[in-house]
Each structure stands twice: as C-alpha cells, then as structure tokens.
Amino acid sequence: MKSKLFLSFLASLLMLHVFAQTPTNNPKAAKILLSNGWSLTPAGRSLPLGDLPLNMALSHSNKLLAVTNNGQSTQKIQLIDPKSETILDEKPISESWYGLTFSRNGKKLYVSGGNDNMILIYPIIKQKLGTADTIKLGKKWPNKISPTGIAVNDKAKILYTVTKENNSLYVVDLKSKKVLNQIELGAEAYDCLLSPDKKNLYISLWGADEVAVFDTQSKKITSKIKVENNPNELCLNKKGTVLFVANSGDNSVSVINTAKKKVIEVISASITPTKLTGSTTNGLALSSDEKTLFIANADNNCLAVFDVENPGKSFSKGFIPTGWYPTNVKSFGNKIFVSNGKGFTSLPNPNGPKPISKSDDSGYQKSPSVKKNEQYIGSLFKGTLSIIDIPKEAQLEKYSKQVFANVPNRKPLQTINSIKDNPIPYKLGDKSPIKHVFYIIKENRTYDQILGDVKKGNGQDSLCLFPEKVTPNIHALANEFVLLDNFYVDAEVSADGHNWSTAAYANDYVEKSWPISYGGRGGTYDFEGSRKIAYPRDGFIWDYCKRAGLTYRTYGEFTDGKTANIPSLENNFCPGYAGFDMKVKDITRYQVWEKDFDELLAKNEVPQFSTLRFSSDHTSGQRLGSRTPTADVADNDLAVGLLVDHISHSSIWKESLIIVLEDDAQNGSDHVDAHRSPILVISPYTKRNQVISTMYSTSGALRTMELVLGLPPMSQYDEVALPFYECFTPEINLKPYNHIEANVDLDAVNVAVNSSSKKSASFNLAKEDSVPDLELNEVIWKSVKGENSVMPAPRRSAFVKMEKKKDDD
DSSP: OHHHHHHHHHHHHHHHHHHOOOOOOOTTSSSEEOTTSOEEOOOSEEEEOOSSEEEEEEOTTSSOEEEEEOSSSOOEEEEEETTTTEEEEEEEOSSOOSOEEEOTTSSEEEEEOGGGOEEEEEEEETTEEOOOEEEEOSSOTTSOOOEEEEEEETTTTEEEEEESSSOEEEEEETTTTEEEEEEEOSSOEEEEEEOTTSSEEEEEETTTTEEEEEETTTTEEEEEEEOOSSEEEEEEOTTSOEEEEEEGGGTEEEEEETTTTEEEEEEEOOSSSOOSBOOOEEEEEEOTTSSEEEEEEGGGTEEEEEEOSSTTSOEEEEEEEOSSSEEEEEEETTEEEEEETTOSSOOOOTTOOOOOOOBOTTSSBOOOOOOTTOOOGGGOSOOEEEEEEOOOHHHHHHHHHHHHHTSOOOGGGGGOGGGGGSSSOSSTTOOOSOOEEEEEEEOSOOHHHHHTTOTTSSOOGGGOSSOTTTOHHHHHHHHHSEEESSEEOSOSSHHHHHHHHHHSOOOHHHHHHHHHHHTTSOOOOOOSSSSGGGSOTTOOHHHHHHHHTOOEEEESTTBOSSSBSSGGGTTSBOTTOOOSOTTSOHHHHHHHHHHHHHHHHHTTOOOSEEEEEOOGGGOOTTOTTSBOHHHHHHHHHHHHHHHHHHHHTSTTGGGEEEEEEESOOTTOOOSSOTTBOOEEEEOTTBOSSEEEOSOEEHHHHHHHHHHHHTOOOSBHHHHHSOOOGGGBOSSOOOOOOOOOOOSSOTTOBOOOOSHHHHHHHTOOOSSTTOSOHHHHHHHHHHHHHOTTOOOOOOOOOSOOOOOOOGGGO
16 A cells, blocks of 8 residues: 555656646747647747738748738738848738739739638838739629639739639739639639749649649649648749649648659658648748758647758758747748747737627628737737748757657656556556546636636636536536646637547648638638538547447537538437537437437447537527526536436446536636636546646547547647546546536526627527627626626736645645
8 A cells, every 4th residue: 555655646746747837928938838738949030920820922032021911800911021020011901811922023912812802912112012902803702712822924914813612713814803714623722833934833722632733825724633631832943843732631741743743752741750630731941042841830830841952852851940830931041931820829818808899690700890909819829920040950950859849748657657557548458447438518618717716726706707606517526526727728719629629630721711700701610520621631539439440429519410510420420419509408408318328328339439519608698588698508517417417327337437628718718828628527537526737638638538448649639648647546436426406597588688688689699609709708798797897807828837736735
C-alpha cells in the first residue's frame, strides 16, 4: 500500500511539474502557450495585420506587398513597403476572400469581392490605394459564385478568376469588364496561376484533389492532374517548368512537371513522419534563386523549408517557427514574409462583447458595423505579419528545435507507473474495463456562465447566468465527480466546433469559410457533414469506429432523425431523435433515447460508442412565445441528469464512461478565456469530489475516448493531446447518480415586449448558429439580469494561471 501511495504521489508531482504550467497571453513573450497545448515562438519581426489575413501578393518590382484580410469583423486590404517594413495604406472592404494579384506594372491591385460576386480593381497612386473600380460576375449573395484566386494577362487584357460556390472559371475582358466565358470545373476551386507564356492556366480544385489545366487558346480544360487532399495554393518557378501544389489535407506539396503534366515527387511538409491530418499545408513561396521552397503549415504554426534545386530530388532543410495559423508566405531577397491568420495569441477583451449586428430572413447576418474597440471571439485573434531573415544553417537548426519543442509532449507520462492501473489505457491496444462510451455534445456555453458560482473552482460568480438553481444536475455532477475548471474547447464557434468535437480537426475549408457567414457576408452553414469539402480527409469518429469494427450509434449529431448527414451514419442513427431544433425540448430527446437504449439493452446490443446531441442550452433568446433562456438551459440540465441517472442504474454502469461537453464556448462571458468551457467526466472509475485544474482540451477528451475504444488518433491534435488520466482511479465506485428535478418552470415562455424580444424575433433558429450570437448572448444576459442591465466587460486572457488549490492537497 505504501508503494502504491508513493507512486501515486510521485505521479501527481510529475504531472504537476510537466503540465501544470503557468501559460501566457503576452504576445511578446519568448514562448507563448496556446489553450490547445501547442506553443508559439515566432521568429523575426512583426507588423499588425487585420482579421484573418488569407493571402499576400508581391508586386513584380518587389516594392509593394498587399494583404487581404478576410475574417469575421472588419475586412480590409493593406499595402506594405517590404523594404522599410512599414504599412503604407489600408482600406476597408465590405466583402473579400483570398483572391489578390498586382498588374504587371504594379499600378493596379485586383481583389476578390467574395460573396459580393465581383472583382475590385484598386488603382495604386503614390503608394496609396485609390477608389476601386469593379467587375461584376453576377448578382450578389445569395447568388452563389464567390471568386477566389485571380490571374491576369495584362497584354491581352484578360482576367481569370475561379470560384468556390458555383465551381467555375470566369474569363473576363478587362476593357469592357464583361464576362466572356464561364467554364464549369466540377469542384470548389481555390487558386489559379498563368504560365509565363500565358498559354496555360493552372487551377487548384480544392474539393477534388486535382489541378485542372485550362488552355487559354482553345479555351478548354485540357487535362486534370491528380494531386493529394484539398489542394489550395499554387506556386510556379520563373520558367514555368515546375508547379508546386500545397495539399492541406495531406500535409504535403505535389511537385508537377508542367511539360509532362505529371507529379514527379511529393514533399511531406509535416514536422513528424505522420500521415495524420493537422499540418494544414496552405502557403508556398520560392526563394529569389528558386533553390529553396518555403511551405506554410497553418496548424503546425511553422514554415517547412525544402531544398528544391533539383526537382524530383528535394530534401528537407528544417523548419521556422511562425505565429498562430500561418496562411501565406512570400519571399524575395533575404526576407520571408508570413501572414499569421490568428496572430500571436488569444487576447483579453475588456471592452466587449457589445452586440450590434442585424439578422434578416435569409438566415445569415448582415455585415455588422463593428465599433472600433469591440471584441468578439470570432475576431479576437488579429493577424500579424512575420518578417524573417532567411536563416543560415546554424540558425535554421535552432529554429527547427524550437518548432519541435512547440509540439505538446506526452512522453514524460511513460515514467508514471500508476498509469498502468488507470482505466484509460496509455497506449493503443491496452485493455480498459470501460466498454461503453456515451458522448454528449451541447451548445455554446462558457465555464463562468454555468459554473462560475462554484466556490471551489476558478469561477467568477458575477458572470454566472445559470447557477445551481437553474442547472442543479450539472452542478451536482461536477461536485460529485470531478470539477474541471481549466478545460478549453479547440473551436471558436459551432461551425468549426462540431468538426473539432467529432474529428479533433477542422480543415482549412472550415477554418477559412465560417468567418464569412458569421460576419454576415453570405455563405451557408455547411459544417456538420452537409458539404464534402468540409470533411476531414479520413472522416469523423464514426468512420473510425466503422473501420475498427466497433458498434456505434448517433442521436441527433450529424442527423435530423430522418436522414444521416454522412455515409458512415446510415443505419447507425436513432430515427425520430431530433437534431438542432429549438422547438424540441432536450427532455423529449432524452425520452426518445431512453426508449431506444432500453430496447438495445434488452437485446444486449448497446453500442460501444454513442453520441448524443442536447442543444437546448443554445436557447431562443427572448423571442416572444418561445421558451425563456432559463427554461431552455434548465431543460438541457434535466436531460443530462436523467441520462446519467438512467445509465448509472443500468446493468452496464460498471463499464460505462459519459463525457458531456460544449461544442464551443462561442461568445459567452468568461473571466479567464473565450475558449474555457464546462465539461463533465462521469464513470464508476472517475474520482469523486475533486477539483482538477490540469489544462485539458476537446482533443484531449477525444483522445481519452479513443484509448478506451481502441481507436487510433484522428489528427495530430488528439495524437499529442493529454488524455484525462488525472480524472480517473483504478478503484471502482458503483454508487449511482439520482437526478434532481428542475427548480424552474421548463415551459415558461417569453412574454415581455422590449428591444430584446424585437431583436429575437429576427433570429433564424432553424439552423445552428444562424443567429447573430453577439446579439443572442446579450438578450440571454438581459433575460436573466434584467432588460436595463449592462453586460460586464469580461477579461478573457488566453489561459488560467495554474494556482494550487486547497482541494488539490
């Protein structure tokens, strides 16, 4: 017994030493720890950019660098002097997305107008952006076009642009500004480049794993070259003999011999020899002498550097650390320019949120007039430009070591002997006493909104909207089992949240597309299996279960109870269990599940993995006649309590694990961070009455379930995420949970006629996150605190400081 206690104590000390670090949100710190466990050590100097910079363009003289910022809040075009490293000019733009190129003489800048379905032409006068002229491709959204990449033949006065909504190539006469031709491509397109002789236009088919070759003379697609998953950016050498294609879904670059139209080699850009998704290769640049290729890995937060002097025999030279989510790279002379999509860190937002945007009947938000200091999670991470001197060999070696050190490392856990007895296996294939996993996904709450009133946790009571009286079961379960007050969701909003929650990854289509619709700039909500390009390369967790031969079933997640959103869920969902529908109560969903569960239990056919959607905590705001936010959240709470009660009194309780989390924290208030969220970990093997302040993430929750089920990791994120070992004990405690009845009226409806009810009347509640969530959270706040109350200004730094609590002793 003494030996076991000593080993347990040693394990606790080691885990505290390795993982209970003091994270930082200081962008000037030497090393910045992100909420997902990854770190940043940005190289070089920096300039501030806007919200989600996606593309950069160098003028042919290399005297100007243009940047397009395409995020949720204010979109803008910036003009930079790459020599002096200063911002020369910037202009807001109502709609934009990726497409960006200079005219040959550098006097014009062509910019994609996004869902306005136009190309803007900015004259450049004395290094300033003039008033833009426009080329209209069609009527604005909801007409689906959305131009992306742009290429220009100055001599012939022809502009080419490709699109991602109607999957086409447009050929435009620059003199008349008329569309000459529209050619269907068969899949979403990303980038396009003209060959030096202007005879061929190369097009990356983002949604088809191909590069199309358009013959500009015959005006036809003459061939399609197979590359790897989700090809996005293209890069040609000066002679046009070699084409480099970034494949975001495969962490790779396809190298194409343009004469033979054949891939001659594939460069793996990942920082480890893995085929797991998660590097998100999405930017390319050749050095001035064309001997070196710089590759932006968005999700590895780095550049991969390759010697490409002899195409077909390329080799790695090393890596360079960048900021958060590098989206693009350019190079000339001795400098490398990198646009970091999310900047250097998550930041506090003491001035917000202050909802001001409007919604219309089409279901997407109109473009908001964002106030100067307004802060919102969708636009909290401002982009930066890293300017890095091309490193010599010794410096590149140092940079490479930094990049490797920025990856979360679980290896020290191998020395903890007590993990051998943990019900969560350490390595794939080890046995677990847990045979059934129930995974409940809820909607959009922060830790402080629900558990801010729990004294033993790191909460702020003034921000708690739904305290113990409203959510007695969530509180009881957090108190009876483990209270995790340092858990962070990997997502910003539901669009990427459901992918992170079911695949430990949101690909570049998801990450780069959701800010458009959330910013009120058109676009559809197609992120939960409804659009193939948004799928991770290897699918979602149900696909992994299918390949592993596990039994699985979903209730409302990626299904509406009538049809399945993805093939692997066909015949593996519960008919009649509602998906997202605010007219349906969660206790109604629970009753459908209970009946189905009991029937399966009677036949000894309860699946090994079940996913359930309880979404009432999204709420309908103060819409007249709809349930009040308090009633909706209480309904959600009761459904969770009833489910845990039922499982814990069943014959399979002794081998069950229940994990309950939010898909995202979205825009609720939290005094620690915009990503901090409540989570419940419930099992006979869960510790009782303990506070766990180890930093955990959505990917860590998935890794925990994968290890129990014997599934491999789905991405680089869950591969390195810390499983919830500290939440468990080898000792079984079969004490069941008895649910607590609601303390509030679950049928209470909104009756007050006020500004909040008028706002709520315009909300589109038929689809997830079609509501302007800035406004939704304000009306939820006022429904609880009073119509004349003012939301406090929550301080949201990136992380919580790891203070040792008395409960941990």
